[in-house]
Amino acid sequence: MSNYNRRDFAKLVVLGGIGYTVFSCTDASKKSKSTPTETEKEKEAIPTMPELLPENIKLYQKADAEYQELTVRFNKRFQQSPTYIAQCFTTQGVVDAVKFANFKDLKVVVKSGGHSFEGFSSTNDGLVVDVSAMKKMEWKPDHSLIVETGCILKELYNEMLPKQRILPSGSCATVGIAGLTLGGGYGFFSRKYGLTCDSLQSITLVDGKGNIHHESGTSAILKACxxxxxxxxxxxxxxxxxTYQAPNFFQAYRCKAYKLTTxxxxxxxxxxxxxxxNLPNTAFAAFVLNGKTLTVLITNYxxxxxxxxxxxxxxxxxxDKATIGSKRPLARALQTFYGVQHPIYFKNACAGLYKDFTQxxxxxxxxxxxxxxxxxxxYQVNTLGGNINSAAxxxxxxxxxRSYPYLSELQSYxxxxxxxxxxLAAFKEVQDRFYKHGIRAHYRNYPDINxxxxxxxxxxxxxxxxxxxxKQLDPDNRIQHPQSITV
Ligand SMILES: Cc1cc2nc3c(=O)[nH]c(=O)nc-3n(C[C@H](O)[C@H](O)[C@H](O)COP(=O)(O)OP(=O)(O)OC[C@H]3O[C@@H](n4cnc5c(N)ncnc54)[C@H](O)[C@@H]3O)c2cc1C
Incomplete structure (x- = not known):
């Protein structure tokens, strides 16, 4: 927002918006000779420009300094340029962003932690609703935790671990809790406590028209999320x-093998x-074949x-080598799995969920x-199973x-x-081998455009x-990305 202060900019957009609304309404009424009631209905259907208050939302375009910062995603392979970025600070800000998109007839893409493998949290021609500045957290007396969806995993761990609480979720520090949970979410604690989404008790959601929904219990919308x-x-x-009582310690076992043959x-x-x-549900294991070198990780608490x-x-x-790590305090142990925290070039994708090796x-x-x-x-295979496979x-x-105890992924950096x-060519060759072999089940959070x-x-x-x-929440397909659900 180079040349205007926030309030000026909001006013400017609002004024522009009023002009557009008046033009649209007048134009529509001139064209049709409908009864007043029908005209009223028509007016209702015409999106109007919302008031964009800077405490709720800031809107950026390419010329704004903040825009560049807000287009950065974890995967440097994608450098997209949305028409607008709506940085939201409140649920009302998200409502306004969606209404603005309806008014301007722009598609809406959602961004929280920005870790989508395939750049699904940005776009070249629409509006990005960026909730990453929404980071409030609030504890409830029953140890449940309300988080705004801009929180990333390390912020959650920093809040929960000093209170001896955990949430079964992923290990990488900068992954967003929103994207992770909405696609399932798994990690070291999932075989005992289930997927991250299994601990989700309620949500606040803004739909494709800008309506707010509070969902809990047996709500179909909550289930879909x-x-x-x-x-x-x-x-x-x-x-x-x-949330759950955190364990007292965390231990990692590693085996390495080098110069491997097939x-x-x-x-x-x-x-x-x-x-x-035969692993207990408190354990997690990963088989990580990186070229000719293998690392097997087993963790337990x-x-x-x-x-x-x-x-x-x-x-x-x-x-060729094997080590048993010491029993470490959870917070310190988890930090060793935080991973790279700055943007990198990579291609990752699910390589299938399997029942067992025979598959x-x-x-x-x-x-x-x-x-x-x-x-x-x-090529990596991870354990799921345990209480993830729960009928409830x-x-x-x-x-x-849920009935697949193994989740695999391909990675390249x-x-x-x-x-x-x-x-990408080598990556695709391996994917083709799996596809030809009938491997078709894939984890939504490890997507591939192909x-x-x-x-x-x-x-x-x-x-x-x-x-x-x-159909119920977004019949006009306002909210979308290249692999979003269509009606
Ligand atoms: C380094 C790395 C480590 C990972 N580790 C794990 C792991 O241990 N366990 C695991 O399960 N997964 C893991 N993942 C996958 C991760 O769960 C997904 O990439 C997840 O979608 C990222 O969420 P995000 O909010 O960071 O990403 P974003 O790019 O912001 O969003 C991802 C998707 O979710 C949508 N979305 C984001 N926020 C919202 C919202 N508020 N409302 C509605 N839709 C929204 C976006 O539109 C997009 O389609 C990892 C990914 C990376 C890159």
Whole structure:
């Protein structure tokens, strides 16, 4: 907002808006010879310019200094230029942003933590509703926590851990709680406490017309936001979460293997799958094949560690190096998994959810040999299962993958844009191998623009339910991104 102060700018837009409204109404009434009642109805349907108060919303365009900062996303591969960015500070600000978009006939894209793998929280030709400045948190006496949706994971951990509370969610510091929860959300604590969305008790949501909804209990809208809410039919501004007593310690076990051949990597993977079956629900395991180097991570936070030790010992016997970390206080331990906190070039995508190893046995040799022979390609399998696979949680959410105990992902990171083409080509080759082999179930939070049947891959049997909610909340498809739900 280079040349105006906030209030001047708000006035300017409001005045411009009134002009537009008067013109539209006059024009419409001149054209039609309808009865007064019909004209009234018509007027009602014509979007009007909302009053944009700076305590609720600031609107930016390309010439504004703040605009550049607000277009930055975690994935540097996407550098989009929206027509407007609405930086919102309150739910009313989000309402005004949506009404402004309706008035200007712009599509709306939602941004919280900005970590979408495929740049789904920005656009080149619409309005971004950016809630990342909305960071209030409020504890309730029953230890539930209301958070505004601009909060990122490390802010939540910083608030919860000193109070000995946790929420089962992801590990990377700068991921937004909103995007993570609305697509499901999993991490170290999920096998015991469920997905992040399973702890979601209520929400405040602004729909495609700018109406506010407060949803809790058995609400169909709340259910749709547990696994199907990412930028599809509303902008969530507040979330209330149940929290849990934090464990006293956290421990990590690691096995490493180097210069792997396909045969050896496959043996390690089979062993990994076999032993994950007996892990306690307090444990999490990941198999991370980065080129020819393997890291297996097993974590646990309870003294029931028989299954963990069995797995560690079996893998240690066929690895090159193995270490057991000390029992560390949770806050300090979690910080070691915070990851990179500044924007980077990368391509990540789901590589399928599996029931067990047999599901990928027919293509895994090919996959491993491609990963081993390609620079910078990472294939990772993570454990889900445990209490994620709960019938009660299933009934209250639209996350369709609960019966899959394994979630895999492909990753590639690079430093210079010139490296992108070759990285993406190798990435696609591995994806094609999985696709040909019939791997189709994918996690919504690990999206890929190239997934052919993305709607069923992400939402499975819940797709009709989600389309119904879209029809109810956003029939004009105001809120959208390249893979959003359509009516
Ligand atoms: C480094 C990294 C680590 C990750 N680790 C994990 C992990 O451990 N566990 C896990 O489950 N996932 C993980 N993810 C995936 C992560 O859950 C998704 O990328 C998630 O969508 C990011 O949310 P965000 O708010 O940061 O992103 P954004 O880019 O802001 O949004 C992502 C999507 O959600 C929509 N959205 C955002 N805010 C709202 C809102 N308020 N209302 C409605 N729709 C909204 C956007 O439109 C977009 O489609 C990780 C991703 C990265 C990049």
């Amino acid at each position: 547990k696994g199907g809410g990412n930028g599809n039919f509303g902008i969530v501004t507040k979330m209330k979460f149940r 045969e050896r990597a496959k043996e390690l993977l089979q062993t990994w799958f076999r032993y994950t079956k 309870s003294s029931d560690n028989k299954g963990v030790l069995d797995m560690y010992n079996a893998l240690k016997a066929i690895s 990928i046995e027919g293509c895994i040799d090919d996959v491993i040999s491609k990963v081993i022979s390609s620079r910078g390609l990472i 949680a299933e009934k209250r959410s639209v996350f369709p993958h 690079w430093d210079k844009p010139s490296q992108e083409a070759s990285r 997934f052919k049947d993305f709607e069923t891959s992400y939402y499975g049997k819940y797709l009709p339910e989600l389309k119904q909610i879209k």
